[in-house]
Amino acid sequence: MKIGQRRSKQRELILEELKGLTCHPTADELYERVRKRLPNISLGTVYRNLELLADNGFILKIETGGKNRFDGNAEPHPHIRCLQCGKVDDVMSKVTTPEITEKQARGYDVKGCSIEFFGICPDCNRNIH
Ligand SMILES: [Zn+2]
Ligand SMILES: [Zn+2]
Numbered sequence: 001m002k003i004g005q006r007r008s009k010q011r012e013l014i015l016e017e018l019k020g021l022t023c024h025p026t027a028d029e030l031y032e033r034v035r036k037r038l039p040n041i042s043l044g045t046v047y048r049n050l051e052l053l054a055d056n057g058f059i060l061k062i063e064t065g066g067k068n069r070f071d072g073n074a075e076p077h078p079h080i081r082c083l084q085c086g087k088v089d090d091v092m093s094k095v096t097t098p099e100i101t102e103k104q105a106r107g108y109d110v111k112g113c114s115i116e117f118f119g120i121c122p123d124c125n126r127n128i129h
Helices: 009-019 027-037 043-055 122-128
Strands: 060-062 069-071 079-082 088-090 116-119
Touching (some): 009 027, 027 043, 043 069
Parallel strands (some): 079 116
Antiparallel strands (some): 060 069
16 A cells, blocks of 8 residues: 555544654554544554554654554664663664675565663652662
């Protein structure tokens, strides 16, 4: 499906809402926001559109092992994730995606590369000490 030709109104709005956020929301969190503007939208629609937007390179999907998070900034950039609460922030550091050869990719059809730091966020750190 060519996303550029068939961008539904719902998808426009989901994309617009996500691009206005820097908190890397889960689909559920984004659904809560989109619902305020489109009360009839379903969670399934939000999920489907987020997956579609991510597959087509309009947004980034951050696989966290738990619930996926989404990022309106589709340019590759590093993230830092809290091991305690799961929150994800941007890391303001320039990283270049490592180049790999076809042989190094072991026959995989490479779709992308993500760099992630992890640790304990300031909020969680305060609670520990
Ligand atoms: Zn935390
Ligand atoms: Zn990000």
